[in-house]
Amino acid sequence: MGYGAVTEKIILELAEIAGASHVWTTEEKREACSRDETTTLRPEERFMPDVVVAPSSAREVSEILQTANKYKIPVTPRGGGTGLSGGALALRGGIVISDERLNRIIEIDEENMAVVTEPGVITSEINAAAAEKGLAYTGYPMSVLSCHIGGNVAENAGGGNAVKYGVTMRYVLGLEVVLPTGEILTLGGKLMKDVSGYSLKELFVGSEGTLGYVTKIILRLQPLMRNRAALLALFADTAGAIAAVPRMMARGGLIPSSIEYIDAYCYVKACEFLNEELPTEGVGAVLLVEVDGSDQDALDNDIERAGELLKAGGASEIYVADTRFTRERIWAVRRNIDEALRVTDPVQTDEDIVVPISKIPDIARGLKEMERRFGVRAANFGHAGDGNLHPTFLKPTDMMMERWQSVETEIEWELFRMTAELGGVISGEHGIGSKRKKYFAELCPRENLELMKKIKKALDPNNIMNPGKIFDL
Ligand SMILES: Cc1cc2nc3c(=O)[nH]c(=O)nc-3n(C[C@H](O)[C@H](O)[C@H](O)COP(=O)(O)OP(=O)(O)OC[C@H]3O[C@@H](n4cnc5c(N)ncnc54)[C@H](O)[C@@H]3O)c2cc1C
Structure with a gap:
């Protein structure tokens, strides 16, 4: 058009x-x-x-x-x-x-455990305001200090807490959305249940700004968990680390607030970036497990239980961080992987696949094979508790740029085909946007894609709203 x-x-x-x-x-x-x-x-x-x-x-x-x-x-x-x-x-x-300029937190409603906010508020500010009332917003992503809540809604962002608390969608109680044709919709409200007609509100969460502009958001809050502890468990390899996840959750009956997976390369790079002196010798994979709760005795039990289960799962060493300082130290390793990789390996492409948890070792094996075939580094980390991984392909310094550019697309195809064969999809939280639309066009079932296009045309007849994202019309 x-x-x-x-x-x-x-x-x-x-x-x-x-x-x-x-x-x-x-x-x-x-x-x-x-x-x-x-x-x-x-x-x-x-x-x-x-x-x-x-x-x-x-x-x-x-x-x-x-x-x-x-x-x-x-x-x-x-x-x-x-x-x-x-x-x-x-x-x-x-x-x-x-x-x-749409940057006000309009209300923290303690009785209904809800926050009413405009989209331009930095997500961490919502948490800070909620914490003053003993409440918390738990759907936030790792970029919480710089992203906006409107962007989180548009992307249906997830994060490190998703294994226990879920992603943004779970917390969106209500939205005000302006359609591309100018109508202002009010969807949902401070309601814990709503089956009155189609779930229009959900249609806009994760629609990547292609269906309407979000101007107001009502989010559900939770009681603030004041006690938390992190465990960093070192494993000889990925298969061992991932096998510990169901051992903890399905068989051990423990749902941690986070279970993050870090491969050896990312772990070493992040430690070096931070001048962190955690042991790296013989480490093949790392799990960062966090447990939280309102009762310190119950939390102490969970820490002990998590430690036992990780040990029984083959962890060679476990570090328990139960003060704010030590917890931050351990989390800094996970949070700084992106930055660390951007410093040492600036030419890269990072991905966001999601597979059934039990298939994570298959992905790790596939990535090793891809390293051999394409002559690139495939670093890997992500949210082991929900199968959402961020394989990051890095151009070796001695690879010519032309060669990198010619293999980049091939690498992405290989990863996405492997993901699909394992029952996964190409984005778990970052979205399709413009980056992944050519892959999405091929890998999304045809009928689903056609339905999405019909919805888009119905709401945005002139295709003015964020055109060229998710799919082309
Ligand atoms: C270091 C780092 C860590 C990250 N960690 C995570 C993570 O853990 N989990 C995760 O999910 N993502 C993560 N991200 C990605 C990113 O932070 C999220 O996608 C976030 O939700 C984007 O929010 P934003 O405000 O920056 O949106 P933008 O980048 O500005 O926009 C994102 C999309 O939202 C649309 N949009 C923005 N505002 C509105 C609105 N008011 N109405 C309609 N559409 C709108 C835009 O058009 C665009 O399509 C990370 C990014 C970085 C750099």
Whole structure:
């Protein structure tokens, strides 16, 4: 479809709606919105919108979308810009709607254990505000300090706590969404149950900004678990580490709040990056297990039980971190893997597959085979408790860039085919965006893809809302 150009007249209309000081055409502002954290973007790559606008209400968003729809201008919603699938990139220029002025926590409702918030709030701020009332928002991702809650809803973000607490979707009680044609929908509310008609709210969670712009979110809160402890268990290999997961949960009856898997390469790189002196000799794989609870005695039992189960599962050493300081030290290893790999292996592509937990060792074996075949490094880490892994392919320093670029797509295909054969899918939490759409087009069942396209066309007849993401029309 041909899109209209962003003319002076349109910019004046946007200024009428949001106020001239909240509409930018400067190089600096457009540049700031031209990238996200997707690792496959080349350093010089930019997707410049023609204009950035920051509305302050659903009504303003509605008027902006009506204008965009009238002139057929593509619109890209933007949150914290931490996405890893190119979701916030303005592939076709046009208007970026920034959430920077939709940044208020409207209410923490203790009685209904809910928070009402605008989308531009940094996710960790929701947790800080909830904690003051003895409550917590547990659906947050690892990027909690920089991502926005609207971006989390759009991506249905998951994170380190998903094994016990689930992902964003579980916590979204209500949404206010503006459709690409300008209608403002109110979906759900402070309700723990709702089977009144189709689950429209769920349709928007994880829709990657392609169906509407989220302007208000009601999230469920939980009681704050004040006590927690982390165990770092060292294993000789991946198969041993992963076998310990069902031993702990299904047979041991213990559901930790996190079970993170780290392969030897990522573990060593993160330790070096942090100057951390944990033992690395003979370590083939690591599990980071966290348990939490409101009662210290019960938690002490869980720590002991987790330690026994990990030991019985073959862990050679286990470090228990039960103070805030030691816990942070252990978690820092997991949290800094991305950063550590970006420093030593800057040319890379990171993935987000999800497979049944028991298939994780098959993926690890497949990655070893791919290392041999393609001559690249395949680092691997992720959420062992829910089978969501982040294999990260790294270009060796002595590999020519042309060679890397020619094998990159082949590597991705190989990984995604192996994932599908093992009963998995290509994204567990980062989304399809623009990065994975060519693979999704092939691997998503045809009928499912066609239905998604019909939904998109029904809600966005002019295909203005984040076009080129998830699939092409
Ligand atoms: C170091 C690091 C660690 C990460 N860890 C995790 C993790 O553990 N789990 C995980 O799931 N992800 C993780 N991510 C990826 C990323 O943080 C998440 O996808 C996050 O949800 C993106 O939020 P954002 O505000 O940055 O969104 P953006 O990147 O700005 O946008 C993401 C998508 O949301 C859409 N969008 C944004 N706001 C709105 C809105 N108001 N209405 C409609 N659509 C909107 C955009 O158009 C885009 O498609 C990580 C990223 C980094 C860099």
